[in-house]
Amino acid sequence: MRARLFALALFFVQADVFAETSQERVHQMSHQVMPFEMAKTVHVFRMTESGGIQRVLAREPGEADQITLIRQHLKHEAERFSHGDYSDPATLHGAGMPGLAELQANPAAVKVSYSELPEGAQLSFETDDLRLLTAIHRWFGAQLSEHGADARAE
Template identity: 45%
Template sequence: MNTPTSTDSSRPLRRKGHRWWLAGVVAALVLAAGSIGYGMATGHQAANGEAQAMVAHAVQVMPFDLNATTHTFTKTPDGGVEQIVAHSSGDEHNVTLIQQHLSREADQFAQGNYSDPVAIHGTAMPGLQELQAGASRMQSHYEQLPTGAKITFTSGDTALVAALHTWFEAQTMDHSMPGMGGGN
């Protein structure tokens, strides 16, 4: 029977080889983690740049102070409600601007004109094309509120309601960013 002895060099070499292999795996994992971290950081920087551009476009389209208001999008079974309210009930200036803006938006949406949201969020916003094409099957009702206004969207077309819900989800995501008047 051949048993390893202290002069048998095959066993220590195998351990050293194992150590080198393990060190190589650890190094590869560290490099991979670093690459992922770098990719996430540069992606985050790109997202920050896009967010800043979106806020800049929003300020041009929405005349009220986005930091003094809350902009929400609530889905309902047959449509949804877009609502903008001022944080302060005594903020008559922003309340008036909100009401003027949403009144105009409701009229435009009824005609399939979504140019203001496109100017802020871009043309690739989910649900947008369906809403533009289906404007005649979607009702948009404007209503003044004591601290702002809302647009209630309704439709009997389930595919159009689904498109509105998708659009609301994208709006909610975008408006939740700092400086965009997010609420829910």
């Protein structure tokens, strides 16, 4: 009996040691999807009446290498998203991420545009389809939640 209790206690201690939050998992896996360092950047999400704006900014304005990597990545993602390829967010957040299936299924109904900012870059998502507008907002909300301290809403 004592051995069983010890084994059970050891199981729970080990499970607690290896447990991680979704924010920790996203932060640790980010290098598989994004070339820049999460700790040196911040993701900013703003939901709009027609979609939303996602900015990725260097935390320090003088981080030229991070700014270059942010711009390269978001430019590439804009092209992929325009064709319904959301494989990078699916890799990082999971294929069941809220809003993702709807965005993948109807890329022609969402205009994705890229623009540079002094401290990084941004993607704008626009649609007149209420279902896709909701999908964009749900997708942004999931990213805000899972990026934790590496993200903020505007």
